[in-house]
Amino acid sequence: MQKLFTTFLLAFSLTSYGQEGRWKPFKLLVIQPDTAIIDKSLFGDRDSIEADNLKSYYSSLKRYEDLLNFKDYSKEMEKSFKETQERLQKEIPLMKAQEEKVKKFKYYQTISQYSTQVYNFYFNEYEPFSTIVEIPNQKTDTASLKILADTSKADYIVFYSSIHTVDKDDLPILKLTTSLYSKKDNKVILSKETEGDTDSRGDMWTCNFNVRLSCLLINGVRTSTDEVASVLRQRQIKAK
Numbered sequence: 001m002q003k004l005f006t007t008f009l010l011a012f013s014l015t016s017y018g019q020e021g022r023w024k025p026f027k028l029l030v031i032q033p034d035t036a037i038i039d040k041s042l043f044g045d046r047d048s049i050e051a052d053n054l055k056s057y058y059s060s061l062k063r064y065e066d067l068l069n070f071k072d073y074s075k076e077m078e079k080s081f082k083e084t085q086e087r088l089q090k091e092i093p094l095m096k097a098q099e100e101k102v103k104k105f106k107y108y109q110t111i112s113q114y115s116t117q118v119y120n121f122y123f124n125e126y127e128p129f130s131t132i133v134e135i136p137n138q139k140t141d142t143a144s145l146k147i148l149a150d151t152s153k154a155d156y157i158v159f160y161s162s163i164h165t166v167d168k169d170d171l172p173i174l175k176l177t178t179s180l181y182s183k184k185d186n187k188v189i190l191s192k193e194t195e196g197d198t199d200s201r202g203d204m205w206t207c208n209f210n211v212r213l214s215c216l217l218i219n220g221v222r223t224s225t226d227e228v229a230s231v232l233r234q235r236q237i238k239a240k
Contacts, residue, residue: 008168025130031137031140033112050106159181173197173216196221
């Protein structure tokens with residue numbers, strides 16, 4: 001998971017300068033799920049996922065600090081690097097402040113955490129940038145979503161339900177339902193059940209075969225974000 005996050009940071013910070021994106025900017029909140037039901041055979045993977053997440057947090061923090069202190073850049077990249085480093089001076093203290101929350105991370109929060117990174121990767125390659133953030137678990141009835149969207153000035157809210165594993169052809173499958181709320185419409189405009197399998201597809205969808213639950217979660221993110229991103233692209237595409 002750290003690979004995508006670091007790749008996004010570098011692409012976002014160093015290659016997007018001066019380029020114009022395809023999307024009208026928007027604010028998206030991604031609500032953390034509060035539970036999941038998995039088969040007992042996958043229980044051993046939970047601790048591994050949670051430990052790896054903490055390790056990735058410290059590794060990413062070190063990468064940020066290394067980038068902040070990096071001096072050996074070319075003259076052509078000087079402006080872009082300095083802008084990135086100015087931003088990191090603000091972001092690193094905020095990231096450090098999240099340490100205790102990261103220590104409390106639960107394996108099923110991989111879905112919201114990784115989805116947030118994927119949406120940023122999809123929609124924030126070039127300016128104007130959208131605001132896409134993960135938030136703690138909230139009530140998701142329509143009235144509560146409206147209040148949350150109004151108070152946070154969010155255009156969309158993604159949330160999850162019915163996260164569970166089943167057996168399919170003697171292999172575990174993760175099923176989850178992803179919903180997308182629109183402030184403009186004041187209703188859920190997408191609610192779709194998708195599946196995640198144990199295949200490793202490479203690049204941002206690379207997973208550890210030895211930790212099957214990790215693959216299930218990452219592929220659950222893949223199918224979930226495909227559905228949501230398709231809707232967002234249609235609604236946020238700039239008029240020609």
